[in-house]
Amino acid sequence: MMRMIGRHSAAIFVAAALSAGSAAAANYGPGVTDTEIKLGSTNPFSGPASAYGTIAKAASAYFDKVNAEQGGVNGRKIDFIMRDDGYSPPKTVEQARKLVEQDQVLAMFQNLGTPTNTAIVKYLNAKKVPHLFVATGASKWDQPDKYPWTTGWQPSYQTEAKVYAKYILENLPNAKIGILYQNDDYGKDYLEGFHEGLGDKAKDLIVAEVSYEVTDPTVDSQIISLKDSGADVFFNVTTPKFAAQAIRKAYDIGWHPTQFLNNVSTSKAAVIDPAGVEKAKGIISSYYLKDPTDPQWNDDPAVQAYREFMAQYYPDGDPADLFNIYGYAVAQLMVEVIRKCGDDLTRENLMKQALSVDHFEIATLLPGISVTTGPDDHAALEQLQLQQFDGKEWVLFGDIVGTE
Amino acid sequence: MELVLQQVLSGLATGGIYASVALAVVMIYQAIEHFNFAQGEMAMFSTYVAWSLIQIGMPYWVAFGLTLVISFIGGVLIERIVLRPLHRAPILSQIIAFIALFVIFNSVAGWIFTYTIKPFPSPFPEEPIFGTFISTHQVGVIGVTLVMLGILFVFFNFSRIGLAMRAAAQNPESSRLVGIPVGWMTALGWGLASAIGAVAGMMVAPIVFLEPNMMVGILLYGFAGALLGGVTSPTGAVVGGFLVGVIENLVGTFVPFIGTELKLTVALVIIVGVLTIKPSGLFGRPVVTRV
Amino acid sequence: MIRIAGLTRRQWAALALVLGLAVAFLLPMVVTDYRSFQFTLVIIYAIALMGLNLLTGYNGQISIGHGAFYAIGAYTAAIMMDRWEIAYYWTLPAAGVVCLVSGFLFGLPALRLEGLYLALATFALAVATPQILKYFDSWTGGVQGIVLFKPDPPFGLPLSQDQWLYYFSLAIALVMFWAAWNLIHSRIGRAIVAIRDHPIAAQTMGINAPLYKSMTFGVSALYTGVAGALGAIVVQFVAPDSFSVFLSISFLVGAVVGGLASFTGAIYGGLFVVFIPNISEEISQAAPWAIYGAFLLVFMYVMPSGIAGFLRRIGAWIARRNAS
Secondary structure: OHHHHHHHHHHHHHHHHHHOOOOOOOEEOOOEOOOEEEEEEEEOOOOOOHHHHHHHHHHHHHHHHHHHHHOOEOOEEEEEEEEEOOOOHHHHHHHHHHHHHHOOOOEEEOOEOHHHHHHHHHHHHHOOOOEEEEEOOOHHHOOOOOOOOEEEOOOOHHHHHHHHHHHHHHHOOOOOEEEEEEOOHHHHHHHHHHHHHHHHHHHHHEEEEEEEOOOOOOOHHHHHHHHHOOOOEEEEEOOHHHHHHHHHHHHHOOOOOEEEEOHHHOOHHHHHHHHOOOOOOOOEEEEOEOOOOOHHHOOOHHHHHHHHHHHHHOOOOOOOOHHHHHHHHHHHHHHHHHHHHOOEEOHHHHHHHHOOOOOEOOOOEOOOOOEOOEOOEOEOOOOEEEEEEOOOOEEEEEEEEOOO | OHHHHHHHHHHHHHHHHHHHHHHHHHHHHHHHOOOOOOHHHHHHHHHHHHHHHHHOOOOHHHHHHHHHHHHHHHHHHHHHHHHHHHOOOOHHHHHHHHHHHHHHHHHHHHHHHOOOOEOOOOOOOOOOOOOOOOOHHHHHHHHHHHHHHHHHHHHHHHOHHHHHHHHHHHOHHHHHHOOOOHHHHHHHHHHHHHHHHHHHHHHHHHHHOEOOOHHHHHHHHHHHHHHHHOOOOHHHHHHHHHHHHHHHHHHHHHOOOOHHHOHHHHHHHHHHHHHHHOOOOOOOOOOOOOO | OOEEOOEEHHHHHHHHHHHHHHHHHHHHHHOOHHHHHHHHHHHHHHHHHHHHHHHHHHOOOOOOOHHHHHHHHHHHHHHHHHHOOOOHHHHHHHHHHHHHHHHHHHHHHHOOOOHHHHHHHHHHHHHHHHHHHHHOHHHHOHHHOEEOOOOOOHHHOOOOHHHHHHHHHHHHHHHHHHHHHHHHOOHHHHHHHHHHHOHHHHHHOOOOHHHHHHHHHHHHHHHHHHHHHHHHHHHOEEOHHHHOHHHHHHHHHHHHHHOOOOHHHHHHHHHHHHHHHHHHHHHOOOOHHHHHHHHHHHHHHHOOOHHHHHHHHHHHHHHHHHHO
16 A cells, blocks of 8 residues: 555656646655655664764754744755664664655765665665765765765765874874774774875884774773883774773873874863873864864854754753764754755755855864865865864864865 | 783773672672673663762762662662562563663663763772772772672671572572562662672773763673673682683783784683583582472 | 364464465565565564574573574675675575584584573673674675675566565575474474473483584574575675674564564564564654663563463463353
């Protein structure tokens, strides 16, 4: 029965599209009406990766804000349907199909996770469903030939690793580098980018690589091994809990290398404070968003607006959590893309608009960083700003690095 | 050689965590002759209770004591309300109830307290007194674990109520005949296990930071430690916990083709290996089956 | 002979079977492709749960590690299809054999472990599975996993890919359930159950318990492995994250909630594994696991012997009322 309804409504769509052929004003893809646009997203709300679930919830809260304060985008309210996949790829496939085939969303937005998106990327591209601004730092989303319907959002892990590699080659040519990384796709992506960035020098400069599993209680043993390797540069590729442990442990055992910290864990509230600000002094990292817990942004209007937004539209969320400002920022990009579509809300046009963003500035991005995409550029953000922790706050230094 | 020493010390420090959790595992085993998969999550939740109490301005030790009381009552209530209706159900149904408790505590903690990691205070001084490779807190954890072990030993071997608990778990029918309230003994066991878990949680949190998934990995090591030492023996559980910590570090550091990527796997293989040779664990008493 | 509405219990069972088969056969004709896909997953999990049921339900050995065998089956299929370009249907027997052997080998040392210890040893296996998959990355594709192609229906059948996979999985499931039925109702099956109910008596009567237990472990792994291979084909993707310890736990949950030592129990379990998490998140996205946990508790209170056991009791109750 459902199947017949599906066909039936498809026929109506075609008929509607044909009859409205001359009046290009209302050209709608699935999930769009005069008053509503449906977007879908798969996220972990249950299971061990639940910490990431808040990104989509913050984005959803931003859409609520736009719906409430501006009556939606071009008069259409955004209906953002989130579904729980528990970070399990088979469940992601099931939920993504539900969103596309049953809920009939216009597009996917901010699906979270590398393995989970890998499980659905082929399906969505075969169905020609826009798969926009995925919440993962893997570099594979920027492959216009292979995945024409997929776009990334954050600067890729590899891009970031190369920034540090370049810095090391220029400033610490005789470094002895020790690396701690999480043994999964995210950790390995950093490792690969870092090796590429160092080029031929990699095998001379890197003296130790040790991994940990997310189930490990601590990384103490790994830090001891790294110290023992004689490394004087420490590349810390860890998620917040382990980053804080590693920074603290290194300091406590009297190991004081030059530290590079991946931007997954730059949060002052969630990493630096728990580790201890004095222990984190001198750490180099890079970022693209304003950290709402960093005192330097206390009076920044964008961060203040963010705090007000959190208090009003997402009171359950923790404003100190960087994931929330991340969701808040990417939702603004999505709204911009929909706005640019006007009344031509087909999947094709949505994709076209998503791939023609030109220097779009989001107030919570660091100064000088903006979003640019193109038909051959499916990566939204590719710029980073180096920063060093001075014992109190992150001090930005150097030029913006990366391509646009 | 120095590296070996450091890794052994660090293994003992981490092993202290495992040992304290293993003690809670043994405690519940004494009461119900089974493992409680929700034990780690209950401990995590207790730690959040302590954290909240400290947040509202309570001194550490007051919060500590109050958390023990709350956890004890909570454990008793869980047994009375959640598990009592299932006490005649097949053991697997009870295991499903444990899994239910696991997911409920995990999910509710994330919902109430969010997933941002939180620093948890240590009652021990910050200055390293015992050299740089083991923090004062880690030594403190080992000390607390040994004290708990001592208390448990006295409790189970010399107190009437402790002996009654053991009897109730091992032979409920006969215990009932001699007038032991078997149901309440089980509830008491849950309360005590919950309180010991709370201590373990509060000792673990300063090291690994407090977050809803804090105990998921650690509980596994706690099980491993308890099994290795023997689930019937508190001493065995503590020794087992330390052994697991040390084995894991040494395997991860010094066996090159295994490295850190497979250290948990190898630690588990060693444990299963030991169990196949000595099924009741290093210190456990063999299980006798009566026909 | 007790009759309800003129039919004996056996006749009722036959009627239910025919009706069930008819529904199963007609289902993809009346629902969307997405639903067909979802019910294909139900069938696949039912096969996996049947395997676990043979071990835990009929032989009394608790396993919290069957996700490992599901993973082995899935990777066997994925590697054969991706690397050697072997047709998908050939991967099922291969996955079955690989899992039969690995299950038997794992069962050998596990024999020394009783009850709780066995449960924990299998649990350890489940925990170690993702790590091991990542370690052998030249075979498994490491953390990136392996992406597969979806097979088209053969012989130009007028079916969508999803419908075809549904029928394909259904056919496999029917064959495997039939085989399990024959196994359980044979001499061997009676020995397997005797070991569960009276281990020592069974030994004294000359049943080679270690051999039977290892064999049961192997056969159980075979079922779960074939399900894993089907799962890989249907989902078109395998990665270490697909086989976390929570997969093993949801298998155990499915087997117990569905009903142990029951053929229909495996089907109810499959439905539970697929649909209850979805219902939970419909109720609350703030804490879906809390709702899921509440479901588990309610099911255990109302039906401590599983859905199948509950229905059996209702049937018996109706029969008694009719008799009196």
